[in-house]
Amino acid sequence: MVTKPSFVLKSGNFLIAGLLLILLAFTAWFKYPEFITTEVSLVTQTPVDSLVAPDGNxxxxxxxxxxxFVRRGAxxxxxxxxxxxxxxxxxxxxxxxxxxxxxxxxxxxxxxxxxxxxxxxxxxxxxxxxxxxxxxxxxxxxxxxxxxxxxxxxxxxxxxxxxVASQDGIVQTSYPVRAAAAAIPAGRAVVCLLPRQSIYLALGTISREQYATVRPGQRVLLQMHELGTASLTGSVLEVAPLARHQQHQVVIQLASTNRERLYPSFSGSARIMLHQQSLLAKFLGR
Structure with a gap:
């Protein structure tokens, strides 16, 4: 019981060094994505026609x-x-x-x-x-x-x-319309006509420090307040400087799925996936 095993004395330092090397190798191999989160709102690349409530309605x-989908004049x-x-x-x-x-x-x-x-x-x-x-x-x-x-x-x-419709497009309501509706404020957009092939963009802002890490093509996960817990996917289209507060505008192009559920002016948050970083680099502060 009081005799120390000879292999501990001979190989103990090698075992400890080997475990440390395995741990370092794992932290260098295991990578996870970093995210930047920003508030966004939806727009479309193509013009959107809206019908607004007239005075006194x-x-x-x-x-x-x-x-x-309706034709012009409907x-x-x-x-x-x-x-x-x-x-x-x-x-x-x-x-x-x-x-x-x-x-x-x-x-x-x-x-x-x-x-x-x-x-x-x-x-x-x-x-x-x-x-x-x-x-x-x-x-x-x-x-x-x-x-x-x-x-x-x-x-x-x-x-x-x-x-009536001034152009061909898909009807999307932006205001609750019922047969016995209360008065709608004059000038309020009630119906929007979206082009059938409309491409949705999400606009957000990032700081000057974040600008160096955001590049076109990076994957983005979006959640719109109006859609609840449903997630949308997209990618960074471009990053442009803004004059105010030294911020930059990030333009995100949404995937073509679930377009019928979207509407311009929807708002939410976007998580921009940056480069994959290893645990070792994170620990070393790189």
């Missing part, structure tokens, strides 16, 4: 499902006017006027065509309906002048109350 009704939003004219009833009246002849329609047939339209929901278009109803009650033929005036009033209302 009482609400809005979305006429196409969110995420639908009706997107019906702005509710002060008289709360219902777009569906106005559309029925418009369809009726488009098929009415200037003469030769029996009064009973005109009354039958007018019956499905609800006068109480026509708002400021009620006079158009009432003129047609009076003609059916009197049994008088519809004059070309009456039809032209009625159609002109409908067109005037539609130009003021219906927002």
């Amino acid at each position: 009482r609400g809005a009704v979305l006429l196409v499902p969110n995420g639908t 009706a997107l939003v019906a702005w509710q006017d002060a008289d709360r004219t219902d777009y569906g009833q106005a559309r029925k009246l418009n369809q009726l006027l488009s098929i009415l002849p200037a003469a030769g329609l029996p009064a009973t047939e005109l009354a039958r065509l007018l019956r499905p339209i609800r006068l109480a929901q026509l708002g400021r278009l009620q006079p158009v309906y009432q003129r047609l109803l009076a003609a059916s009650a009197n049994g008088t033929p519809l004059s070309a002048k009456l039809l032209a005036a009625s159609r002109a009033q409908l067109v005037q209302w539609e130009q003021a109350a219906v927002g």
Whole structure:
């Protein structure tokens, strides 16, 4: 028990040195990525067209499902006017006027065509309906002048109350739109039209010290507040200097996956993956 093993005396220093060499080799071999975290917001490379609420509107009704691809000129939003004219009833009246002849329609047939339209929901278009109803009650033929005036009033209302697409794109709502919505602030963007091949970019800022470590092509992990815990991927596109506070703008290009879930002005955080650094270099402060 009191006799020391000879191999400890002979090889102890070699064993300790070997363990240290193995430990150093492991710390030099094992590498992990370093990250820089920055707050970002989303934009698109291609122009985005937005429909904003006009002055004095009482609400809005979305006429196409969110995420639908539409062509230029398609009706997107019906702005509710002060008289709360219902777009569906106005559309029925418009369809009726488009098929009415200037003469030769029996009064009973005109009354039958007018019956499905609800006068109480026509708002400021009620006079158009009432003129047609009076003609059916009197049994008088519809004059070309009456039809032209009625159609002109409908067109005037539609130009003021219906927002249409100015370009082809995918419909994305940026404001809660319901059939009985409360007043939407004037000038507030309600619907956005995204080009089908739009490429999303995330813009953030990094410090002057971080600028030396960020390079185009570096992998980026992003989390948008609006998407909860879902993560997005991208890569650094470029880094540009900003005039204020000696900061630099980092431009991140998002991968093409999950584009239908994104929207310009989404915000969140981005983790930029820097070079792989070994534990040994980290310990030595390099």
